Amino acid sequence: MKIIVKSITAHAKWAWKTTTNDICGICRLDFEACCPDCLYPGQTCQIVEGACGHIFHVHCIDKWLNSENSQNLCPMDRLAWKKLQ
Amino acid sequence: MNQDLKANIYIYSENYKNDLLKIRKNSESIKFETRNTLRSSLAYQRDRCDNNNKEMENVVDTFLKLLLISEEVRDHYITRELDAKILVWDAQEWANLSQEWILKLLKDFLFIQFFTFLELSVLLDSNLQTKEIHELDEKNIKKRIKIYEDFPKLASNLGNFLKYSKVNLNAFKPSNVPKSIINIANKIIKRRYSEFPERLKAFVKETLSSTIHEFLSTFLPSINPDFKAKSLLMIRSITKFCFSTCEFLGYEVYKNQAQLIKVQNIIALGACLEYRTNNLLDCIKSHKDMDGCIYDIRECLNLENSRTYVGNFLKKEQVIQLKILNPDRSTEEIVKFYIAIIKFFKNVDPTNIILGLLAEDIHLYLRERSDVNRCVVSEISAKDSELFDEDDGLEKNSYSSSDESDQEQENYKEWKPLPVEAKFISKSARKRNYDILNQLIGIFQTKKLFINEYQRLLSKRLIENNALDIFDVEKKQLDIIKRRFDLELVTGCLVMLNDISKSHSTNEQIALKTESILLCTIISEKYWPSIQSYNIVLPKPILEERTIYSQEFEDLNPNMELQWKNSLGNIDLSVELSDRTIELKLSAVSVAILYAIQDIVEKGKGGTKSDTVWVELKDVMTAIECNNKDVVKKGIHSLTENEILVEIEINSQNLVSSGFSAFVSKYTIAETRDMLENPHLYNQITERSDKSNLGSNEINVELKTLEEREPEKITQTGVYDDFDEAEDELEDSREDFGLYWQYIVGMLTNLGPLPIDRICMMLEMFVPDKSFDDASKETLKNYLDEKVRKSELNHTNQTGMYSLS
Ligand SMILES: [Zn+2]
Numbered sequence A: 001m002k003i004i005v006k007s008i009t010a011h012a013k014w015a016w017k018t019t020t021n022d023i024c025g026i027c028r029l030d031f032e033a034c035c036p037d038c039l040y041p042g043q044t045c046q047i048v049e050g051a052c053g054h055i056f057h058v059h060c061i062d063k064w065l066n067s068e069n070s071q072n073l074c075p076m077d078r079l080a081w082k083k084l085q
Numbered sequence B: 001m002n003q004d005l006k007a008n009i010y011i012y013s014e015n016y017k018n019d020l021l022k023i024r025k026n027s028e029s030i031k032f033e034t035r036n037t038l039r040s041s042l043a044y045q046r047d048r049c050d051n052n053n054k055e056m057e058n059v060v061d062t063f064l065k066l067l068l069i070s071e072e073v074r075d076h077y078i079t080r081e082l083d084a085k086i087l088v089w090d091a092q093e094w095a096n097l098s099q100e101w102i103l104k105l106l107k108d109f110l111f112i113q114f115f116t117f118l119e120l121s122v123l124l125d126s127n128l129q130t131k132e133i134h135e136l137d138e139k140n141i142k143k144r145i146k147i148y149e150d151f152p153k154l155a156s157n158l159g160n161f162l163k164y165s166k167v168n169l170n171a172f173k174p175s176n177v178p179k180s181i182i183n184i185a186n187k188i189i190k191r192r193y194s195e196f197p198e199r200l201k202a203f204v205k206e207t208l209s210s211t212i213h214e215f216l217s218t219f220l221p222s223i224n225p226d227f228k229a230k231s232l233l234m235i236r237s238i239t240k241f242c243f244s245t246c247e248f249l250g251y252e253v254y255k256n257q258a259q260l261i262k263v264q265n266i267i268a269l270g271a272c273l274e275y276r277t278n279n280l281l282d283c284i285k286s287h288k289d290m291d292g293c294i295y296d297i298r299e300c301l302n303l304e305n306s307r308t309y310v311g312n313f314l315k316k317e318q319v320i321q322l323k324i325l326n327p328d329r330s331t332e333e334i335v336k337f338y339i340a341i342i343k344f345f346k347n348v349d350p351t352n353i354i355l356g357l358l359a360e361d362i363h364l365y366l367r368e369r370s371d372v373n374r375c376v377v378s379e380i381s382a383k384d385s386e387l388f389d390e391d392d393g394l395e396k397n398s399y400s401s402s403d404e405s406d407q408e409q410e411n412y413k414e415w416k417p418l419p420v421e422a423k424f425i426s427k428s429a430r431k432r433n434y435d436i437l438n439q440l441i442g443i444f445q446t447k448k449l450f451i452n453e454y455q456r457l458l459s460k461r462l463i464e465n466n467a468l469d470i471f472d473v474e475k476k477q478l479d480i481i482k483r484r485f486d487l488e489l490v491t492g493c494l495v496m497l498n499d500i501s502k503s504h505s506t507n508e509q510i511a512l513k514t515e516s517i518l519l520c521t522i523i524s525e526k527y528w529p530s531i532q533s534y535n536i537v538l539p540k541p542i543l544e545e546r547t548i549y550s551q552e553f554e555d556l557n558p559n560m561e562l563q564w565k566n567s568l569g570n571i572d573l574s575v576e577l578s579d580r581t582i583e584l585k586l587s588a589v590s591v592a593i594l595y596a597i598q599d600i601v602e603k604g605k606g607g608t609k610s611d612t613v614w615v616e617l618k619d620v621m622t623a624i625e626c627n628n629k630d631v632v633k634k635g636i637h638s639l640t641e642n643e644i645l646v647e648i649e650i651n652s653q654n655l656v657s658s659g660f661s662a663f664v665s666k667y668t669i670a671e672t673r674d675m676l677e678n679p680h681l682y683n684q685i686t687e688r689s690d691k692s693n694l695g696s697n698e699i700n701v702e703l704k705t706l707e708e709r710e711p712e713k714i715t716q717t718g719v720y721d722d723f724d725e726a727e728d729e730l731e732d733s734r735e736d737f738g739l740y741w742q743y744i745v746g747m748l749t750n751l752g753p754l755p756i757d758r759i760c761m762m763l764e765m766f767v768p769d770k771s772f773d774d775a776s777k778e779t780l781k782n783y784l785d786e787k788v789r790k791s792e793l794n795h796t797n798q799t800g801m802y803s804l805s
């Protein structure tokens, strides 16, 4: 018997490479879900990791950093927020 | 003889007439005697006629004459007796009469009924008028009043009478009324009616209405099956006939022409409505005479309070309970019926009042049914569902408008105020947009429940079908559903469809670069209601394609990776066998099985026909590392069904001791048609080899259950290589489940032996945020099996129970 594969349909879930199974510390939603301001998850609502090791939705941390009392600190540990690379 | 008799009766009746006229004021006993004679004469004549047409007609002729006579002498008792006599004729007898005669009889009969009635009114009234009321004995008055009361009954007799004759009522015309009757009528009317006091006139009107109504409602149900014509039209013509008769006779029941028409209408519509409502549900169900039904009811709803009548009839009379919300019916059936009802009422009653009256009961009932959500949603999203098409039409008309009343305006070409009856349904129900979809969604207690179910089934459809094929339809449906819900509720569904279209473009991009033959549905798992996937070992060609795809995907999305759902998806294959080539589509599981079996067979193969290697279910499960028997069985089934594999059942007594059933199915690749036709010819040697230690594959695997598998015993099956990986996975998971070990010991101590599913369930309860999918369940199972190997746990194969050692 010889089997020739002509075409394949398959299913996979996508995941961020960097994340643990944690949730965004700001919006409390999964990283693989989008932030509350977005409709669709994925590249349009990315995540970002800080030097302190905390990860947030880009939109969430931007919103935080733009707010008065953020003083450019990570909302979790109050260390200066700096994007990893 | 008969002719003689007829002549006798005729002559006698002529005499009788004269006599009666003379003795009109004479004693009751004479009247009684004469009546009896007449009656028995007619009965005699009737008995003689033996269903002979000619004779029948003679009987009718005599009958009519007697009717006339009895009217002439105002002895209505005769009429009534005769009614009874002739009405006991059965259908056969009526059928023997010619149309012409039935019509004649019918006309005369009808006229005389009215005639009798009016005449009696006059008699009674004149008695009352003359202020000699005290002179009339009470008995007499009662007797007369009784006749009034009987009149509707007589009318219903007439209905019965019509039931048996297949009369074409369109032939009814007042001008056909026999001259003689008119003459008599005129005599009486001219003399009497103008003198009618107002009170009596009102009474006449009322009784006339109820009489016609009675007549129609007895008569109509019986004729329906034979009449294709719309019953309303017929009812109208009958009513009109009745009234024009009255007019013609000069009764002037309704002096005002407009009022007459109005009353005619009310009576006709009322009768029609009652008749139609009685049969409505059967009609909707059987779909028979629907056009007539729709036409009639729509017309009838012009009547005041008609909507409440229909609604309450269907509700209060337990009609709905009996015909629809019946425990014997499946939920699917009820939902389908309900949709038909919504469609019907939406069509006939744009005010939605009737539906508003009915919906609540139906909804309350349906909510009690556990499978209603599934049924409703699958009905809504059925492929051939017209619900969305209909909505589409609406949408185009009222797209720019923002509220429900526009739809109403759309339906009412000219504005009409809501009928007063609208007050019987709640304000919110009145406001609701009663399209079918909304109505069905209304069955769900909350919109969220509906959407959850919708989303679950959408996920299932998108996974099970080629998502792209159904994408457009699903998109259209979702767009319509979206407009009825808060965006928040439909987000999940939107993301799912967005995943499909994004996957499509990713697939196209990747195919351009690599000529990949793999099309992937890339899902945002958080938004897809639980997807069932099993961890199985896939064959190399597929894994290779995946690796290429994953690589390309990561090139496009550097911060993302793909995690494959192994058991999902389909593969188009061409399978080249020794004497044929099969082109087909198989599930990933089936393909994995096919490769695994090919692998086992190739390895154990010798050079001759008798060396065919047969593989058991257990072998396959081991090879693809899948613990779920049903999944593997299903996968094998589609291979045997497509005649790629061939199956034999072997009675392997030597295996009984090891706890397996005596009959074992074995499979091999059906290289030739001959193998499909004579599989047992290829098994003789193999069976022997079971006993000798020849077939290395089988013996080892057969004697070992998966749960007990130990790497060194399976070395020859070719799964060994992969097993290291499995072992590694086990190492990883051991860490995780170590945390749960105390819980597991605790529950086994307290609850006794438990199956894997219960253990998962309990852990989900104890451990916050822990939930088991099939993959993690499998890992837990491996963990527990290892505990079994270390003798910390016991496991019984038959029951699948784990217990403490
Ligand atoms: Zn966030």
Ligand SMILES: [Zn+2]
Residues within 6 Å of the ligand: A034, A035, A036, A037, A038, A044, A045, A046, A057, A059, A060
């Ligand atoms: Zn966002």
Ligand SMILES: [Zn+2]
Residues within 6 Å of the ligand: A050, A052, A053, A054, A074, A075, A076, A077, A078, A079
């Ligand atoms: Zn931080």
